[in-house]
Amino acid sequence: MYRIGELAKQCDVKADTLRFYEKHGLLAPSTRSESGYRLYNQDDVARLRFILRAKAVGFTLNEITELLSIELDKANWACADVKGMVDNKLEQVQIKIAELTQFANSLQHLSNACCGGPDSAEHCSILEALESEDKQLHARNETAHKAQHVKHTKTVKAALT
């Protein structure tokens, strides 16, 4: 039997988190001490590890609640149900990945087009791209950008002479 702090340490979670899981119906200690302390047994530990493993593969707590309800009543569920949940989640995750990959591409384009130098950002191609809709950010534009920078630098130099 573990008290909340012991279990927390053992599973590398905060005691707060365990109380939170209890409040949200994910994990309740099987008993309480006379003084009201939560006491977790091995089954509880197993259940917590189940939760943490499910979390580690990307399920939300709500989804884990569903998984747990299947876990506790396996006989009345089919493999199809369980696999369905996993496949749904997989699809969501893949959509999110596609979205982020799109972001990464756009950012890479922006980054590539910018000289990254110490010159004034007045002609920065990143800002220009964000300012106007139809600015492309490819090799050709980078050249233009650099030319503008040269122009700009000259102006600055001229101003300094």
Place this chain on the structure above:
Amino acid sequence: MYRIGELAKQCDVKADTLRFYEKHGLLAPSTRSESGYRLYNQDDVARLRFILRAKAVGFTLNEITELLSIELDKANWACADVKGMVDNKLEQVQIKIAELTQFANSLQHLSNACCGGPDSAEHCSILEALESEDKQLHARNETAHKAQHVKHTKTVKAALT
């Protein structure tokens, strides 16, 4: 000059969102009508489009606030500053992608190991994997899983005769 609803429609945002952006210092209409209506001019539209484009490439509103402060004072910032922000964001996005890819892999393993059939989930390899730490979910296990299913199915059949 556009009123809030017009601008909202034009840029496919909700009026609420524009008020929200105003409250959070991202975009304020340049003027107000006598009756207090927000009136946005072309610069405001441009600024909103800037915000939306930055959002589209994955910046958070806080980051966009930073970008805007550079935009409005370009001369005092260098390309290096702007590119730095983009590269930071890119790195964050790539980390997130790596994380999600890890999730996707784990989920794919789980999914592959499960027969997905209509049989009872009592021997479902997904649940088994979540129950115990060191269960691997590869071809070999799938075989074992299927054998168990057969056993289970037989039991069910026996029970039905």
Place this chain on the structure above:
DNA sequence: CTTGACCTTAGATTAAACTCTAAGGTTTAT
């Protein structure tokens, strides 16, 4: 027998980006 580490509860706060509500004022069209 008191200090410090732990435990209890309910409820507030965090981050992000809106979204909605209440309660009322204005404009446009019929």
Place this chain on the structure above:
DNA sequence: ATAAACCTTAGAGTTTAATCTAAGGTCAAG
């Protein structure tokens, strides 16, 4: 002139997964 559609404000609610706070009870060590 009245209804529909729009505008105003301040502030509360949404989602996720905790984290933190206040105010107090319990226990082991010295």
